[in-house]
Amino acid sequence: MRPPPQLRCRCGLLFSVFLVLAMLRSGAASTLATFAMATADETTIVCGLLPSASSQDLVDLNCTAAGGDHQRQVSYPSTHPFSAVAGGEDFLCAVGPSSARADAVDMRWWDLSKNPGKPKRVYLGPPLQALDSSGYRVCGVLASGELHCWRWRGISIPAELRFNAVAVGKGFVCGIVAGTPAGPIRCFANETENLEAVRAAPQGGSYDVVAACGRRACALSKGGALSCWGSGAPALDGENATGGYADLALGKTGVCGLRTNGTIQCFGDGVAAPPDDLASLQYIDVQAQGDAFCGVLMANYSLVCWGGHEFNATNRLVFDRVLPGPCVLMSTCKCGVLAGSANLCDGGRCICVDCAFELNVAIPKAAALPPGNDSSSSRRRKIIIWVAVGAAAFLLLVVAFQLALFLWCRRRHRRKDVADDLGALQSLMQPQLGSSRSRGPGSVVEHFTLDTLRAATEGFDDQRRIGSGSFGSVYRGTLPDGREVAIKRAEEHATKKSSSSARPARRRDRETAFNSELIALARANHKNIVCLLGCCAQSGERVLVYEFMINGTLHDQLHDRSPMAPSVMSWRGRLGIALGAARGIEYMHVYAVPPIIHRDIKSANILLDDSWTAKIADFGLSSVLEPAGDCEDNDGDNPQPPQQPQKTIYTGGTVGYMDPEYYRLQHLTDKSDVYSFGVVLLELMSGCRVVQRYAESVTPKNVVEFTVPHILADDVARVLDPRLPAPTPHECEALAYVGYLAADCVGPVGCERPSMTEVVDALERALAATSTAPVSRSVTARRVLSRSGTDQFDLTDTD
Numbered sequence: 001m002r003p004p005p006q007l008r009c010r011c012g013l014l015f016s017v018f019l020v021l022a023m024l025r026s027g028a029a030s031t032l033a034t035f036a037m038a039t040a041d042e043t044t045i046v047c048g049l050l051p052s053a054s055s056q057d058l059v060d061l062n063c064t065a066a067g068g069d070h071q072r073q074v075s076y077p078s079t080h081p082f083s084a085v086a087g088g089e090d091f092l093c094a095v096g097p098s099s100a101r102a103d104a105v106d107m108r109w110w111d112l113s114k115n116p117g118k119p120k121r122v123y124l125g126p127p128l129q130a131l132d133s134s135g136y137r138v139c140g141v142l143a144s145g146e147l148h149c150w151r152w153r154g155i156s157i158p159a160e161l162r163f164n165a166v167a168v169g170k171g172f173v174c175g176i177v178a179g180t181p182a183g184p185i186r187c188f189a190n191e192t193e194n195l196e197a198v199r200a201a202p203q204g205g206s207y208d209v210v211a212a213c214g215r216r217a218c219a220l221s222k223g224g225a226l227s228c229w230g231s232g233a234p235a236l237d238g239e240n241a242t243g244g245y246a247d248l249a250l251g252k253t254g255v256c257g258l259r260t261n262g263t264i265q266c267f268g269d270g271v272a273a274p275p276d277d278l279a280s281l282q283y284i285d286v287q288a289q290g291d292a293f294c295g296v297l298m299a300n301y302s303l304v305c306w307g308g309h310e311f312n313a314t315n316r317l318v319f320d321r322v323l324p325g326p327c328v329l330m331s332t333c334k335c336g337v338l339a340g341s342a343n344l345c346d347g348g349r350c351i352c353v354d355c356a357f358e359l360n361v362a363i364p365k366a367a368a369l370p371p372g373n374d375s376s377s378s379r380r381r382k383i384i385i386w387v388a389v390g391a392a393a394f395l396l397l398v399v400a401f402q403l404a405l406f407l408w409c410r411r412r413h414r415r416k417d418v419a420d421d422l423g424a425l426q427s428l429m430q431p432q433l434g435s436s437r438s439r440g441p442g443s444v445v446e447h448f449t450l451d452t453l454r455a456a457t458e459g460f461d462d463q464r465r466i467g468s469g470s471f472g473s474v475y476r477g478t479l480p481d482g483r484e485v486a487i488k489r490a491e492e493h494a495t496k497k498s499s500s501s502a503r504p505a506r507r508r509d510r511e512t513a514f515n516s517e518l519i520a521l522a523r524a525n526h527k528n529i530v531c532l533l534g535c536c537a538q539s540g541e542r543v544l545v546y547e548f549m550i551n552g553t554l555h556d557q558l559h560d561r562s563p564m565a566p567s568v569m570s571w572r573g574r575l576g577i578a579l580g581a582a583r584g585i586e587y588m589h590v591y592a593v594p595p596i597i598h599r600d601i602k603s604a605n606i607l608l609d610d611s612w613t614a615k616i617a618d619f620g621l622s623s624v625l626e627p628a629g630d631c632e633d634n635d636g637d638n639p640q641p642p643q644q645p646q647k648t649i650y651t652g653g654t655v656g657y658m659d660p661e662y663y664r665l666q667h668l669t670d671k672s673d674v675y676s677f678g679v680v681l682l683e684l685m686s687g688c689r690v691v692q693r694y695a696e697s698v699t700p701k702n703v704v705e706f707t708v709p710h711i712l713a714d715d716v717a718r719v720l721d722p723r724l725p726a727p728t729p730h731e732c733e734a735l736a737y738v739g740y741l742a743a744d745c746v747g748p749v750g751c752e753r754p755s756m757t758e759v760v761d762a763l764e765r766a767l768a769a770t771s772t773a774p775v776s777r778s779v780t781a782r783r784v785l786s787r788s789g790t791d792q793f794d795l796t797d798t799d
Helices: 011-022 195-199 372-414 420-428 450-456 503-523 552-558 571-591 660-665 669-685 705-710 729-745 755-769
Strands: 005-009 033-038 045-052 059-065 074-078 084-089 091-097 104-112 116-127 129-134 138-144 148-149 163-168 174-175 185-188 206-213 217-222 226-230 245-250 254-258 264-267 281-289 290-295 303-307 317-319 466-469 472-478 482-488 530-536 543-545 604-609 614-616 778-782 792-798
Touching: 033 091, 033 290, 033 778, 045 084, 045 317, 059 290, 059 317, 059 466, 074 195, 084 138, 104 138, 116 138, 116 148, 129 185, 129 206, 129 604, 138 174, 138 254, 148 163, 148 174, 148 226, 148 466, 174 195, 174 206, 174 217, 174 543, 195 226, 195 303, 206 245, 206 778, 217 245, 245 281, 254 281, 303 604, 372 778, 450 472, 450 482, 450 530, 450 543, 503 530, 503 543, 552 669, 571 604, 571 614, 571 669, 571 755, 660 669, 669 705, 729 755
Parallel strands: 005 074, 033 084, 129 163, 163 206
Antiparallel strands: 005 059, 033 045, 045 059, 084 091, 091 104, 104 116, 129 138, 138 148, 163 174, 174 185, 206 217, 217 226, 245 254, 254 264, 281 290, 290 303, 303 317, 466 472, 472 482, 482 543, 530 543, 604 614, 778 792
């Protein structure tokens, strides 16, 4: 057997924008797959899109032969980006954006039996929203809904039909006619090929998943019911036909269905069900090739396979992690975001949870009973009535108990217990990996015991202390599994110095900060927000556990490190850090549900990991709030009602970074974070501490007071950090632009400040401008300066 091919391509994940089309089908798995199974020399080949080991912004297309140690791979370097794959007999095809046309994609084909290292382009045209293959043929649905097949002579598909899903079998192809949200199935074949599967296809109905293998096919109705047809179609009993499925994979001898609760159900003569160690796990996707099946685990996105003669107990794990789906804009996710997927995509993109999984339970068996079964229906109605009555009675008892408890506490003036009710916290604390409880999407917070965290920090030794947060000290620790972590522990010693009357208030503040940070970070999922690994609420202790950031805080790098690191000693490096932090804040304001206002943005709360990626930390003062609106429309003629700000109980933040409007009026909006970030921008540009004594002043000044007048006088060079090399001409233009952006951010009127989305866009353009190649004398880079800080650099012809 020839060594299996490894097809490797690296590209920025920005090409995934066109994959939004893959999410158009409601209630079904993505019709553009990120892993595929093929055959070569009677051996199963498994291919997948993997997060690159060399860069966070790249992906690799890796292929390996089944049945061995999965390490024998041959490298075929390629510069062409891919984002969807499909495989068949002796071939693999991959689809990605075209380098020839900006609005097109192309599909490349590898013949695995002849020349696996040299692909051929078989398609160049509009983007695809669905792709499937079988045998030596491949078919796809264009963005317009047209169904096209390649390397298939004589197939005739009516041009007026529009589809949103496709399945290819042996000699036939089936598609789901585009409907709202699903439609009927139509199948086609050559006159000399598999007409039986065409004639036996279901007539009418509404379907949203179709799959084929050999001379048979299966489909899922809009309600999750399963039907199969064609030669050798697996027999269905009542339970299998109404199992509540989200996706299907047809093999040589049977079918495996992915249920809406993430588990896999297989049936058919001789079909290989998942072995015991895989049967109870939850999956995101499943595919088949011959007797073998592969699936992506929901817990860690690894690719595992079973069945056939290739896979056994020692080699079921094929890839440690694959891309579990297409990367799309977070705003397009209707049913949630896969946990940790924002770290696999760039540019604030993520991977959506399939809407079919929102049911999270199988359809009850009673749903399969015929409508005429009156006695069964009557029993069901009685059960529903009794359950409703019982639930109402239970709620009344709960309300009465809570009212009695409140009155009793009020009479006795009982001091509030600092531990509170742990039940609310337990809903956010999911079990550790390996727990017997199932883990659904979004389960990322572990529950640590206090003994484990004491051992990790040597009893919270002062030698392990690395800083402080909103409600306690931060320690560096090592967990039993070897992970380096940062552990924030709420401190009690501060309250002991206070009067007895002030201690309850301080305990409440500590509880509020702990709960705010836990709730915000358990919900946040972005590569520019520090990752919360777990928490502990035991014996009155309040402890949070984070990923450890090896390069500390931005404040330390700017002011306390000598010499400074190379990434902070270049203007491009500092702008990159600013952009990363801005993306984290934008995620909180725009994509978090509900939106989050940090309230304490400062350089000490911007952490840097080993690759100098900036991450926002310390959410102890964060608040939930709707984003602010603009003061007026673009023309300034029709004023828009401003956001009604929330009046906070107390003003929180850090002197020098705090929005004066927020401090003066105690009204909180997302523009308060914009002001604080503007101060950070000025701190990055000038290298000055936020409050310090300058040469021309006797009393200390805020960095805003020192820098903004020079910036508005178009003298940005006056405020640049003298410790850094003189900026290049392109860097001068970019820094001047960022200076005006920072001045807009720290403007006195909150609603006139730019939004964080505008700040991100401006920083992206400024960072790109720092590496702009020299241009001819007839074209010069002109800086468009505006009070909004959102205008672009543009190229103006001076001739």
